[in-house]
Amino acid sequence: MTGATETTMTPERLARAALSRLMEPQDAAGLALVQVAGAVDGLRIATGQVAAGPGLEQEISVLLADNGPSASWSGLAAALKRWQPRIPDLAPERDLATMARLGGRLIVPSDELWPAQLADLGIQEPICLWWRGHEQPLPALESSIALVGSRDSTSYGASVTGDLAYSLAQRGMTVVSGGAYGIDAHAHRAALAGGSGAVPTIAVMAGGVDRFYPSGNEDLLRAVCNRGAVLAEVPPGSAPTRYRFLQRNRLIAALSAVTVVVEARWRSGALNTAHHAETLCRAVGAVPGSVHSANSAGCHRLLRDGGAVCVTDAAEVAELAAPSGTALPDQRQVAAQVQDGLTLEDLILLDALPLRSTTSVEKLAAVAGLGQDSVRAGLGRLGLLGLAVSERGGWKRGKATD
Amino acid sequence: MTGATETTMTPERLARAALSRLMEPQDAAGLALVQVAGAVDGLRIATGQVAAGPGLEQEISVLLADNGPSASWSGLAAALKRWQPRIPDLAPERDLATMARLGGRLIVPSDELWPAQLADLGIQEPICLWWRGHEQPLPALESSIALVGSRDSTSYGASVTGDLAYSLAQRGMTVVSGGAYGIDAHAHRAALAGGSGAVPTIAVMAGGVDRFYPSGNEDLLRAVCNRGAVLAEVPPGSAPTRYRFLQRNRLIAALSAVTVVVEARWRSGALNTAHHAETLCRAVGAVPGSVHSANSAGCHRLLRDGGAVCVTDAAEVAELAAPSGTALPDQRQVAAQVQDGLTLEDLILLDALPLRSTTSVEKLAAVAGLGQDSVRAGLGRLGLLGLAVSERGGWKRGKATD
Numbered sequence: 129m130t131g132a133t134e135t136t137m138t139p140e141r142l143a144r145a146a147l148s149r150l151m152e153p154q155d156a157a158g159l160a161l162v163q164v165a166g167a168v169d170g171l172r173i174a175t176g177q178v179a180a181g182p183g184l185e186q187e188i189s190v191l192l193a194d195n196g197p198s199a200s201w202s203g204l205a206a207a208l209k210r211w212q213p214r215i216p217d218l219a220p221e222r223d224l225a226t227m228a229r230l231g232g233r234l235i236v237p238s239d240e241l242w243p244a245q246l247a248d249l250g251i252q253e254p255i256c257l258w259w260r261g262h263e264q265p266l267p268a269l270e271s272s273i274a275l276v277g278s279r280d281s282t283s284y285g286a287s288v289t290g291d292l293a294y295s296l297a298q299r300g301m302t303v304v305s306g307g308a309y310g311i312d313a314h315a316h317r318a319a320l321a322g323g324s325g326a327v328p329t330i331a332v333m334a335g336g337v338d339r340f341y342p343s344g345n346e347d348l349l350r351a352v353c354n355r356g357a358v359l360a361e362v363p364p365g366s367a368p369t370r371y372r373f374l375q376r377n378r379l380i381a382a383l384s385a386v387t388v389v390v391e392a393r394w395r396s397g398a399l400n401t402a403h404h405a406e407t408l409c410r411a412v413g414a415v416p417g418s419v420h421s422a423n424s425a426g427c428h429r430l431l432r433d434g435g436a437v438c439v440t441d442a443a444e445v446a447e448l449a450a451p452s453g454t455a456l457p458d459q460r461q462v463a464a465q466v467q468d469g470l471t472l473e474d475l476i477l478l479d480a481l482p483l484r485s486t487t488s489v490e491k492l493a494a495v496a497g498l499g500q501d502s503v504r505a506g507l508g509r510l511g512l513l514g515l516a517v518s519e520r521g522g523w524k525r526g527k528a529t530d
Numbered sequence: 531m532t533g534a535t536e537t538t539m540t541p542e543r544l545a546r547a548a549l550s551r552l553m554e555p556q557d558a559a560g561l562a563l564v565q566v567a568g569a570v571d572g573l574r575i576a577t578g579q580v581a582a583g584p585g586l587e588q589e590i591s592v593l594l595a596d597n598g599p600s601a602s603w604s605g606l607a608a609a610l611k612r613w614q615p616r617i618p619d620l621a622p623e624r625d626l627a628t629m630a631r632l633g634g635r636l637i638v639p640s641d642e643l644w645p646a647q648l649a650d651l652g653i654q655e656p657i658c659l660w661w662r663g664h665e666q667p668l669p670a671l672e673s674s675i676a677l678v679g680s681r682d683s684t685s686y687g688a689s690v691t692g693d694l695a696y697s698l699a700q701r702g703m704t705v706v707s708g709g710a711y712g713i714d715a716h717a718h719r720a721a722l723a724g725g726s727g728a729v730p731t732i733a734v735m736a737g738g739v740d741r742f743y744p745s746g747n748e749d750l751l752r753a754v755c756n757r758g759a760v761l762a763e764v765p766p767g768s769a770p771t772r773y774r775f776l777q778r779n780r781l782i783a784a785l786s787a788v789t790v791v792v793e794a795r796w797r798s799g800a801l802n803t804a805h806h807a808e809t810l811c812r813a814v815g816a817v818p819g820s821v822h823s824a825n826s827a828g829c830h831r832l833l834r835d836g837g838a839v840c841v842t843d844a845a846e847v848a849e850l851a852a853p854s855g856t857a858l859p860d861q862r863q864v865a866a867q868v869q870d871g872l873t874l875e876d877l878i879l880l881d882a883l884p885l886r887s888t889t890s891v892e893k894l895a896a897v898a899g900l901g902q903d904s905v906r907a908g909l910g911r912l913g914l915l916g917l918a919v920s921e922r923g924g925w926k927r928g929k930a931t932d
Contacts, residue, residue, distance in 0.1 A: 152878060152899045209901030217896065288821055369881035371874070416818030416830055419690055419842035428818055431833055431840035438833035438840070440821035472773070476554060479771035494619065497554045499611030 137224065143167040144236045144256040145220035149363045150174055150211050151255070153375035156195075157207040159251050160188040167236075167255070174211050175218070180204055195251045223258075226338060226364045231353075232260035245269040248408050249382050254361035260337040261357035266383075267302040267327050270449055274304040274384035274405070276377075276398040277311025277391040282423050285391035288415055289314040292388065295442030297323030301449070304384045306376065307331035307349055307358070309342060311390050311398070316352050323355070332383065333360040334376040335368030374400055381405040385449040388413040388439060392426030399426050406435050411448040413439035470510075473498060477506040478515055478525070486522025539626065545569040546638045546658040547622035551765045552576055552613050553657075555777035558597075559609040561653050562590040569638075569657070577617050582606055597653045625660075628740055628766045633755075634662035647671040650810050651784050656763035662739040663759035668785075669704040669729050672851055676706040676786035676807070678779075678800040679713025679793040684825050687793035690817055691716040694790065697844030699725030703851070706786045708778065709733035709751055709760070711744060713792050713800070718754050725757070734785065735762040736778040737770030776802055783807035787851040790815040790841060794828025801828050808837050813850040815841035872912075875900060879908040880917055880927070888924025 144167045151158035151174075162170040164187045172178040185204045192201050227233055235241050236256045243266045246253050273296050275289055293303045293315045303319035305312040312331075319329035331352045335341050337360045340349040352358055361379060362372060377397065381387050381404035389412070392398040402412045414436035417424030430436035439445050470478065480496035481487070489507070493500045507523055510516035514526045546569045553560035553576075564572040566589045574580040587606050594603050629635055637643050638658045645668045648655050675698050677691055695705045695717045705721035707714040714733075721731035733754045737743050739762045742751040754760055763781065764774060779799065783789050783806035791814070794800040804814045816838035819826030832838035841847050872880065882898035883889070891909070895902045909925055912918035916928045 150899070155899070206901065206904075210899060210904060212901060213892065213895035214899055284820065369878070371878045371881050415821060416826070416833065416840070418686065418820060419817060424818070425842070428840050428842050431818065432842075432846065438818070438830050440827070440830050440834075444834065476771070476773045479773050490615065493615035497552070497557075497612060497616055499608065499614060502608075502612060 137221070139168050140238065141224070141234055141236055141256075142220045143171040145223050145234055145363065146171050146218045147174065147255050148258075148361060149218055149220075149223070149366075150214050153254065153361050153372060154252050154378070155207075155210075156192055156251070157188065157201055157204065158211070159253075159255070160191045160195075161204070161207070162255060163251065164188055164191060174208065175215050176208065176212070191251065223363045223365075227258060227260070230260055230338060230364075231262075232258065232337065233263065235259055241265060243269075243383055245272075246379070246382050249378065252378060254379065256361065258337050258360050258363060259357055260359075261353045264326055266330070266357065269383075269385050271300065272302045272304050272330075272384040273445055273449060274380045274387040274401065275311065275315035275390055276305055276380065276387065276401045277389055278393060278396055278398065278423050278426075279308050279310040279312075280423070281310035281314065281391050282421060284417060284421070285311055285415075285423060286314045288417075289390045290318040292390065292415075292442050292445060293318035293329075294322035296445060297321075297328040299442065299446060300325050301446065302327050302356070303329045304380055305329070305331060306373075306380060306401075307333055307341070307345060307352070309344065313345055313348055315390075316348055320351055320355055327356045329356045330383065331356075331358045332376055332379050333358060333368065334362075334372040336360060336362055336364040336366040338364035341368055373397060377401040378404040381410060382408055384410065386411045386413055386445060388415065388445055389427050389430060389436070390415045391417065391421075391423040392430075393422055394425040394429060396426045399430065402430055402436065412436040413445055413448055415439060473502060474506045474509055477503060478510060481510075481516055481523060481525045483525050486519050486524045488522055492523065539623070541570050542640070543626070543636055543638055543658075544622045545573040547625050547636055547765065548573050548620045549576065549657050550660075550763060551620055551622075551625070551768075552616050555656065555763050555774060556654050556780070557609075557612075558594055558653070559590065559603055559606065560613070561655075561657070562593045562597075563606075563609070564657060565653060566590055566593060576610065576613050577620070578610065578614070593653065625765045625767075629660060629662070632662055632740060632766075633664075634660065634739065635665060637661055643667060645671075645785055647674075648781070648784050651780065654780060656781065658763065660739050660762045660765060661759055662761075663755045663757075666728055668732070668759065671785075671787050673702065674704045674706050674732075674786040675847055675851060676782045676789040676803065677713065677717035678707055678782065678789065678791055678803045680795060680798055680800065680825050680828075681710050681712040681714075682825070683712035683716065683793050684823060686819060686823070687713055687817075687825060688716045690819075691792045692720040694792065694817075694844050694847060695720035695731075696724035698847060699723075699730040701844065701848060702727050703848065704729050704758070705731045706782055707731070707733060708775075708782060708803075709735055709743070709747060709754070711746065715747055715750055717792075718750055722753055722757055729758045731758045732785065733758075733760045734778055734781050735760060735770065736764075736775040738762060738764055738766040738768040740766035743770050775799060779803040780806040783812060784810055786812065788813040788815055788847060790817065790847055791829050791832060791838070792817045793819065793823075793825040794832075795824055796827040796831060798828045801832065804832055804838065814838040815847055815850055817841060875904060876908045876911055879905060880912060883912075883918055883925060883927045885927050888921050888926045890924055894925065 173180050289311050297319040303315050305315040316329045337358050340346040377400045381401050387405035389398045389402050405412045414427040414430040476496045480492050489503050493503045507516050517526045575582050691713050699721040705717050707717040718731045739760050742748040779802045783803050789807035791800045791804050807814045816829040816832040878898045882894050891905050895905045909918050919928045
């Protein structure tokens with residue numbers, strides 16, 4: 129434990145720990161500052177210990193402009209003013225000690241344990257992650273599936289989530305969710321039940337990981353810690369605000385190869401997670417449900433808008449996560465019927481064959497609208513398949529059509 | 531009545547009536563023969579009264595080759611042999627008289643009453659249509675919606691079909707279906723209930739329209755006749771064979787701007803109709819349902835394969851039928867919330883405002899991670915929206931957030 133704590137006390141770690149308290153998640157100016165100046169110097173500038181060099185402001189502007197519209201950028205002076213009130217609260221050593229005491233740690237992008245897939249967020253990649261749970265590699269992108277949905281899930285949503293999470297965990301995949309009531313809780317719980325390997329499930333929190341929130345999920349989140357991981361980009365003690373929930377959703381989407389929305393209302397935070405996944409060009413799945421259920425309206429909206437794939441079981445979800453070419457065979461193909469391979473003429477002939485009494489080739493030719501030669505040849509083929517039988521010189525259907 | 535019957539006794543009409551008995555639906559060689567030689571001469575050739583001219587076989591080959599793979603074309607001689615057994619049964623005058631007696635008629639592509647949208651079938655356009663019901667124009671493509679699905683529909687399927695068909699008919703649209711048990715019957719019945727204008731519903735039959743099939747739907751199909759139309763491309767007396775069911779499906783798809791599959795098993799004739807619609811570049815809708823319902827598995831398959839749009843109510847179906855630009859406004863938008871238009875900073879500030887006790891600008895700046903000037907400006911904006919209120923020099927949330 130002591131060793132682990134010491135490891136985390138490098139200047140880079142301390143700086144990122146402090147920055148994560150100084151700035152809200154996805155503070156564009158702050159993230160750009162860190163990218164341009166590095167975490168250690170970025171913190172010095174952000175806290176006013178060091179004045180920004182002459183080119184810095186320009187570099188940040190260019191970086192932000194390169195990363196899409198950044199309406200909130202109004203110069204470094206404004207950002208410094210924004211950060212200033214939190215400077216007195218910075219205590220990275222204390223935060224790291226808290227994590228160590230909880231059996232957790234801080235990880236930063238240069239760590240081996242850092243999930244590589246977060247780099248896809250570009251400038252929105254978090255400054256660090258506060259991690260509660262055993263020290264073990266987090267799963268690779270293709271093994272991670274986000275299951276998200278309404279807090280007020282129905283029994284249908286609970287049952288589908290349970291089936292999906294359990295089966296995915298049994299396949300050795302990791303179920304990522306947000307630790308909330310409803311779909312999130314069902315997802316974590318079933319993944320814990322189904323998974324035998326490492327990290328069956330990960331909870332990504334909107335607030336600090338020192339507290340298990342919501343309190344009704346405390347036992348569940350403790351179990352997630354023991355078998356998987358509970359993560360946040362905000363430091364211990366941070367409240368789970370609405371803004372942080374929305375930012376947290378981008379982490380769920382970025383960690384996962386597929387984001388599946390199991391149940392969501394027409395307006396739902398789960399749709400926000402799905403949109404983050406789409407932005408990252410990650411697959412989005414939506415579980416269909418009754419058109420009468422308000423809790424499926426958001427899923428149907430996703431399907432209708434074209435961004436989501438309809439998923440009904442774990443195999444279909446896994447297929448979305450699989451690199452192309454490794455998709456699982458479809459196991460739902462109903463057994464082919466004997467008549468499936470028939471030509472059009474033989475199908476017409478089969479239709480014309482009576483079920484009980486027998487009939488002649490001449491009559492079959494008239495009924496089927498086929499020449500007598502064709503009928504004879506076709507009867508031969510159908511006979512081989514057991515689809516036609518000859519009795520006392522006439523023909524009728526064979527047993528294979530039953 | 532006599533006048534109507536006389537009108538139908540032109541050589542063209544008689545020839546097409548006879549051809550529809552001689553050939554199975556979508557007999558590629560026969561359809562090509564009629565297109566190249568015309569119906570009257572085509573019938574003479576098909577029945578052996580006239581020998582085919584020297585270039586005819588070649589013309590048919592070219593026409594068939596132009597219309598995609600035609601594996602069944604094995605020369606005119608084979609086709610003549612196929613048609614030969616039915617020549618003795620030809621009695622077009624009798625068939626036309628039967629239709630007149632039933633209050634019906636035959637229509638051919640040159641008739642004003644011929645549905646123009648069937649031309650989209652190209653060489654697969656039927657030779658004629660046997661029509662039972664009042665003589666009135668059939669609806670235009672954009673007013674026709676096919677609702678199709680399983681015979682063994684669930685109560686969910688029945689309820690959704692009823693809602694859709696009733697609402698579509700109330701909007702003045704025509705519901706096209708196949709007259710079968712299950713979804714088809716629910717669609718016809720609810721359209722009759724909801725429609726007040728002309729042709730609320732059309733049944734396209736796989737067998738002859740002289741018999742109402744299945745017999746359990748006799749009353750329903752009689753009502754469809756009285757208010758709408760019952761159509762078939764096969765002549766009176768024809769049995770509804772499996773092959774004819776599959777061919778009939780292409781007519782349902784071709785008559786309709788949208789084909790909606792309400793309930794279908796993984797393998798279902800309704801999927802065949804949907805594929806016909808796709809081939810014709812017509813919109814396909816699929817109604818989602820429980821992932822536990824085998825009767826929705828075919829719908830989910832359509833959604834998953836990407837060809838179908840998820841539809842949950844009549845407005846969404848109508849939107850698929852509407853020429854682009856005339857789509858109906860989405861009426862399901864939930865009332866926007868007061869905080870929807872807020873900037874990121876104001877949203878963070880709103881989150882930071884306490885619900886009951888008040889707090890200071892300084893504290894808000896620290897909690898929200900914003901400069902004090904920004905907090906003051908933001909509080910002004912939130913105050914105007916009723917989202918923040920000032921009490922005894924402090925700030926808390928306003929009533930508008932409740």
